[in-house]
C-alpha cells in the first residue's frame with residue numbers, strides 16, 4: 001500500500017453523487033441510513049475505452065468519464081444498509097444515491113504500488129497518443145510493460161524537479 005486515507009461521509013436524504021471515477025480504491029461501509037451504489041466494470045470498453053482511461057488518468061483534477069443511458073443495463077447495484085459495504089476497484093465508475101434518511105458512511109480509501117504504476121502507465125499512453133499520434137498497448141495487460149511506461153514517466157518528473165530546483 002502506498003497511500004491511504006479514511007473519510008466519514010454525512011449525506012442528506014435523496015441526494016445524488018453523479019457518475020464519476022476515483023484514482024483510489026476504497027471500501028465503502030454503511031453506518032446509518034441507506035445508500036444505493038451503482039458500479040461499472042472499468043475493463044468494459046463500452047463503459048470506458050482505453051484512450052478515455054488514458055486521458056482521464058492524465059488529468060490533474062477529478063476524472064469524470066462520460067455517462068450514457070445505455071450503461072444502465074450494465075450497472076452492478078449494491079443496496080447498502082448499516083453493517084454492509086462495497087469495494088470500489090481501481091477506476092471503476094460509480095454513481096451513489098442516498099435513501100429517505102440521513103446517511104453516514106465510512107470510506108477507507110487507498111492506493112497500492114500496482115495502482116500507482118497503472119496510473120503512470122495511463123499517463124504515458126496519453127502522451128504517446130496526444131503528442132505522437134501513436135496507439136499504445138492497453139494498460140493492465142502486461143505488468144513489465146506497465147512498469148517500464150511508469151518508470152519513464154517518473155524519470156521525466158524527477159528530471160523536471162531537478163531542473164526547477166537548479167534554477
Ligand SMILES: [Fe+2]
Pocket residue numbers: 020021022094
Ligand atoms: Fe467516488
